[in-house]
Amino acid sequence: xxxxxxxxxxxxxxxxxxxxxxxxxxxxxxxxxxxxxxxxxxxxxxxxxxxxxxxxxxxxxxxxxxxxxxxxxxxxxxxxxxxxxxxxxxxxxxxxxxxxxxxxxxxxxxxxxxxxxxxxxxxxxxxxxxxxxxxxxxxxxxxxxxxxxxxxxxxxxxxxxxxxxxxxxxxxxxxxxxxxxxxxxxxxxxxxxxxxxxxxxxxxxxxxxxxxxxxxxxxxxxxxxxxxxxxxxxxxxxxxxxxxxxxxxxxxxxxxxxxxxxxxxxxxxxxxxxxxxxxxxxxxxxxxxxxxxxxxxxxxxxxxxxxxxxxxxxxxxxxxxxxxxxxxxxxxxxxxxxxxxxxxxxxxxxxxxxxxxxxxxxxxxxxxxxxxxxxxxxxxxxxxxxxxxxxxxxxxxxxxxxxxxxxxxxxxxxxxxxxxxxxxxxxxxxxxxxxxxxxxxxxxxxxxxxxxxxxxxxxxxxxxxxxxxxxxxxx
Ligand SMILES: NC(=O)C1=CN([C@@H]2O[C@H](COP(=O)(O)OP(=O)(O)OC[C@H]3O[C@@H](n4cnc5c(N)ncnc54)[C@H](O)[C@@H]3O)[C@@H](O)[C@H]2O)[C@@H](O)CC1
Ligand SMILES: [K+]
Numbered sequence: 001x002x003x004x005x006x007x008x009x010x011x012x013x014x015x016x017x018x019x020x021x022x023x024x025x026x027x028x029x030x031x032x033x034x035x036x037x038x039x040x041x042x043x044x045x046x047x048x049x050x051x052x053x054x055x056x057x058x059x060x061x062x063x064x065x066x067x068x069x070x071x072x073x074x075x076x077x078x079x080x081x082x083x084x085x086x087x088x089x090x091x092x093x094x095x096x097x098x099x100x101x102x103x104x105x106x107x108x109x110x111x112x113x114x115x116x117x118x119x120x121x122x123x124x125x126x127x128x129x130x131x132x133x134x135x136x137x138x139x140x141x142x143x144x145x146x147x148x149x150x151x152x153x154x155x156x157x158x159x160x161x162x163x164x165x166x167x168x169x170x171x172x173x174x175x176x177x178x179x180x181x182x183x184x185x186x187x188x189x190x191x192x193x194x195x196x197x198x199x200x201x202x203x204x205x206x207x208x209x210x211x212x213x214x215x216x217x218x219x220x221x222x223x224x225x226x227x228x229x230x231x232x233x234x235x236x237x238x239x240x241x242x243x244x245x246x247x248x249x250x251x252x253x254x255x256x257x258x259x260x261x262x263x264x265x266x267x268x269x270x271x272x273x274x275x276x277x278x279x280x281x282x283x284x285x286x287x288x289x290x291x292x293x294x295x296x297x298x299x300x301x302x303x304x305x306x307x308x309x310x311x312x313x314x315x316x317x318x319x320x321x322x323x324x325x326x327x328x329x330x331x332x333x334x335x336x337x338x339x340x341x342x343x344x345x346x347x348x349x350x351x352x353x354x355x356x357x358x359x360x361x362x363x364x365x366x367x368x369x370x371x372x373x374x375x376x377x378x379x380x381x382x383x384x385x386x387x388x389x390x391x392x393x394x395x396x397x398x399x400x401x402x403x404x405x406x407x408x409x410x411x412x413x414x415x416x417x418x419x420x421x422x423x424x425x426x427x428x429x430x431x432x433x434x435x436x437x438x439x440x441x442x443x444x445x446x447x448x449x450x451x452x453x454x455x456x457x458x459x460x461x462x463x464x465x466x467x468x469x470x471x472x473x474x475x
Contacts (some may be wrong), residue, residue, distance in 0.1 A: 136311050159368050161187065203325050231264065254420050320341050375396075
C-alpha cells in the first residue's frame with residue numbers, strides 16, 4: 001500500500017529524526033537521491049547542461065546540493081536564484097564544485113538539458129509568485145526535462161489544489177514520504193512520474209496516514225472467495241434499483257457490473273426487467289416496489305432511475321445501500337444519517353457539487369476536502385469519481401483511499417453504472433463500504449485499461465473486462 005502524509009506530519013517526523021543526527025544529514029540524503037535520479041534521467045551526466053531554479057528555503061538547498069553533485073560528475077550547472085537569499089551551505093557547495101550563478105537566466109534555460117525546480121517545497125504558500133512564472137514557462141518551453149524537488153512548486157502539498165500557475169514537471173523526486181498532492185488531481189498531473197527517496201522517516205511517520213493507495217496485493221486480500229459450502233444466497237444477493245422507461249440501459253449496465261462483483265445473485269427491481277433479461281438471463285427480475293422484491297444483502301439505488309419510485313423503500317431498509325446518479329438527486333441528508341446500516345454515495349464531481357451546494361469546478365479543484373466534507377455531512381462513505389477517484393469514510397480519522405488505476409477513457413457514458421453495480425455486489429458479499437468502494441474502483445479502473453488498451457471503450461466493454469481484472473489482481 002502506498003501512503004501519503006500531510007506536511008505537519010512530515011515536518012514532525014523530520015524534526016524527530018534530525019534531533020539524533022548531525023546537522024545537514026537529511027538534506028544530504030535528499031540531495032544524493034535527487035542527484036542520482038537526475039543522473040538516471042540525463043543518461044550521460046558529463047557535459048550535460050543543468051539549470052537549478054532556486055528559492056529561498058531548504059527546497060532550494062536540496063537543488064543546490066544535488067547540483068553540486070552533478071557538477072562534480074562533469075555537468076555544467078547554473079543556478080538561477082529567485083529569492084533575496086539562497087541556502088548558504090548549498091550555494092557554497094555548488095560554487096566549490098564548479099557550478100555558477102546565472103547572469104542571464106533565460107539564456108541558460110533555453111539551452112538546458114535538465115531543469116531542477118527547487119523554488120518551493122512543503123514550505124511554499126499561495127502558488128507561484130509572479131516573478132517566477134516567466135522562468136517556469138521558459139523551463140517548460142526549452143524542451144529540457146523538468147524535475148520537481150519534493151513537489152512541483154506552486155501546488156498545495158496537503159490538498160492537491162493548484163492556485164494559478166505551477167511547475168509542470170516530467171518527474172518529481174520526493175523525500176521521506178508521499179504528500180497527498182502528489183497523488184490527487186489537479187496537482188498529481190503536474191508531478192509527472194513520482195519517485196520517493198528514503199531519508200529514514202518511515203518509522204517516525206504517524207499512523208494512520210492521510211491517504212492510502214491500494215496495490216494489487218491489498219485488493220486481492222479484500223476480494224471475496226466463495227467457500228466450498230457456499231451457495232448463491234450465502235455469497236450474498238445484491239438488489240439493483242435502477243433504470244426507467246427512458247433509461248433502460250443504465251439498469252443493464254448496473255446489472256452487468258453487479259454480476260461481476262462476487263455476489264451469488266443479482267436481483268433487478270424496476271421497469272427495465274425485459275431489457276435486463278434480454279442481455280443477462282441469469283438476473284432475478286421483479287417489477288417492484290423494492291420492499292416486495294425479496295431479501296437482499298445490499299442495494300444499489302439510482303443509475304438511470306429517473307422518477308421511478310422505490311428510493312424510500314431502499315433507504316428505509318436495514319442493509320447497506322449504495323446511492324448513485326438519480327438516487328443522489330434531492331437525497332435526504334437526515335434520512336441517510338438515520339439509517340441503521342451503512343450508506344455508500346458514489347457521486348461524480350457535478351453530483352457532489354449539488355450535494356455540497358457549490359459548483360463542479362470547486363469540487364474538482366479541491367477533491368480531497370470535498371469528499372471528506374460530504375462523508376462527514378451525510379455520515380456515509382463517499383466515493384468521489386473523476387480523474388482521481390477518492391473514497392472517504394465518515395470517520396475523519398480514517399485515511400482517504402485514492403484509486404491508482406483508471407484511464408481517461410473511462411470518461412464514457414454508462415461506466416459509472418457499471419461501477420455502482422460492481423461496488424454494490426461487493427457490499428452484498430459483506431465487504432465494509434470503504435473496502436467495497438475502493439476495491440470496486442480499483443477493478444473498474446484496471447478493467448477499463450485492459451479493455452481500452454489505448455483506444456476508446458464503451459461501458460459494456462469495461463464490464464466484460466472485469467473478470468480479467470479480477471484474475472489479474474487475485475493472481
Ligand atoms: N526539513 C527537513 O529536514 C528536510 C527538508 N527538505 C527540503 O526542505 C523543504 C522544505 O523547506 P522549507 O521549510 O525551507 O520550505 P521551502 O523551501 O519549501 O519554502 C519556503 C521558503 O520559500 C519561501 N516561499 C514560501 N512561499 C513561496 C512562494 N509561493 N513563492 C516563493 N517563495 C515562497 C519562504 O519565504 C521560505 O523562504 C522540503 O520540501 C524539502 O525539499 C529536505 O532537504 C529533506 C530534509
Ligand atoms: K519544488
